Amino acid sequence: MSTDPTGRALSLLSLLQTHRFWPCAELARRLDVTERTVRRDVDRLRGLGYPVGATSGRYGGYRLESGAHLPPLVVDDDEAVALAVGLGCAAVAAVDGMEETSLRALAKVESLLPHRLRRRVAALRTSVTPVPSSTDQDGVDPGSLSALAAACRDHELVRFPYHAGDGRHTRRLVEPHRLVPADHRWYLVAWDRDRDDWRTFRLDRLARPQATGGRFAPREIPRGGAAAFVAQAIGAIPRERVATVVLDAELDDLAEVLRWTDHEVVGTATGAVVVQVRGEDVGRLALTVARLALGAPVRVVGPDEVARAVERLAAHLVPPRRP
Structure with a gap:
C-alpha cells in the first residue's frame, strides 16, 4: 500500500485523466489501497480544483469531468x-x-x-524535418477550424462563403465530415447540398462558417476515405503526356510503387508488366520512370523523347564512391 498521499493522488489523477469511468473497487485495486483511501484521495483532488464526478451505489465510481478551467495534467x-x-x-x-x-x-x-x-x-x-509553409500562403483562422471540427463531430450542417480558385465567390451549404491537413494547408471534406456531390474546400478560402442547427446522417466518404479523397483532389492536374514502360516484375509485387503513380496496366506476362504512365510533361514522366525503377528494372517502350530524357537523367545520377 502506498503511504505517500501526494504520489498516490498523482497516480489516481493519471488514471482518471484517461476520461473513462473507473469503479471505486478497480481504482483501489490499481493503487493497492482501500476504497476509503480512494475516496479521501478523490476529495484531495477536488480540493485542488479537479472536477471529479461520482456515482453512488454498489457499482459506483469516479470520472474526471470537464470544468471551468484547465487544471494541471499528469502524463507518462x-x-x-x-x-x-x-x-x-x-x-x-x-x-x-x-x-x-x-x-x-x-x-x-x-x-x-x-x-x-x-x-x-x-x-x-x-x-524529422518539416517543410515550412510558403510566405505567400494564407493561414487558417483558428476559430473557423474549431467551428468546423465541432460541426464534423456533431454532424451539423454548416454554411459559409467560399472563394474558389477560379475567382468565383459562392455561398455553400454542406454536410462536413472530415478535416484533412495536406501540403501545409487544411481541407474540409464535405457533401455539398447544392451540388449533390462530395467536395473539398480549402479552409484559407472560406470565412465565418456558421452552424445552421440542422443535423445530417453521416455518409461514407468515397475513394478510400477522407485522406485519399483529398490526395486525389489536390493532385487533379491535367496529365496529357503518356509513356509506355515495361517493368520486370510480377504485378502483385508492384502495388506499392504503382500506388501513387497515374498509370494503367495494359499487359502482363510471367515476370513482366506493361504499364502506361501519365504526366504533365516529358521531364515529369522521366522522374516517374525513375521512381518506378525503385521497385523493379524498367524499360521505356515509347515515346522516344521520354526514353532520351530517362537516359539523360540516368547519366546525371552519379553513384557514391565506395571506399
Missing part, C-alpha cells in the same frame, strides 16, 4: 514525448497564431522534461 513518459513532438510540428502549421502559442507551450513542456526524455525528443526532432 511516452505521452510527454508525444506532446513535445506534436507541439514542434504545430509550430509550423498553417494556422494563424499557432506558431507562437505552440512554441510557448513547447518551452513549458521541455523545461520539465527529464534528461532521458529530452534526448528522445531531440533525436526525433533532428530526424
Whole structure:
C-alpha cells in the first residue's frame, strides 16, 4: 500500500485523466489501497480544483469531468514525448497564431522534461524535418477550424462563403465530415447540398462558417476515405503526356510503387508488366520512370523523347564512391 498521499493522488489523477469511468473497487485495486483511501484521495483532488464526478451505489465510481478551467495534467513518459513532438510540428502549421502559442507551450513542456526524455525528443526532432509553409500562403483562422471540427463531430450542417480558385465567390451549404491537413494547408471534406456531390474546400478560402442547427446522417466518404479523397483532389492536374514502360516484375509485387503513380496496366506476362504512365510533361514522366525503377528494372517502350530524357537523367545520377 502506498503511504505517500501526494504520489498516490498523482497516480489516481493519471488514471482518471484517461476520461473513462473507473469503479471505486478497480481504482483501489490499481493503487493497492482501500476504497476509503480512494475516496479521501478523490476529495484531495477536488480540493485542488479537479472536477471529479461520482456515482453512488454498489457499482459506483469516479470520472474526471470537464470544468471551468484547465487544471494541471499528469502524463507518462511516452505521452510527454508525444506532446513535445506534436507541439514542434504545430509550430509550423498553417494556422494563424499557432506558431507562437505552440512554441510557448513547447518551452513549458521541455523545461520539465527529464534528461532521458529530452534526448528522445531531440533525436526525433533532428530526424524529422518539416517543410515550412510558403510566405505567400494564407493561414487558417483558428476559430473557423474549431467551428468546423465541432460541426464534423456533431454532424451539423454548416454554411459559409467560399472563394474558389477560379475567382468565383459562392455561398455553400454542406454536410462536413472530415478535416484533412495536406501540403501545409487544411481541407474540409464535405457533401455539398447544392451540388449533390462530395467536395473539398480549402479552409484559407472560406470565412465565418456558421452552424445552421440542422443535423445530417453521416455518409461514407468515397475513394478510400477522407485522406485519399483529398490526395486525389489536390493532385487533379491535367496529365496529357503518356509513356509506355515495361517493368520486370510480377504485378502483385508492384502495388506499392504503382500506388501513387497515374498509370494503367495494359499487359502482363510471367515476370513482366506493361504499364502506361501519365504526366504533365516529358521531364515529369522521366522522374516517374525513375521512381518506378525503385521497385523493379524498367524499360521505356515509347515515346522516344521520354526514353532520351530517362537516359539523360540516368547519366546525371552519379553513384557514391565506395571506399
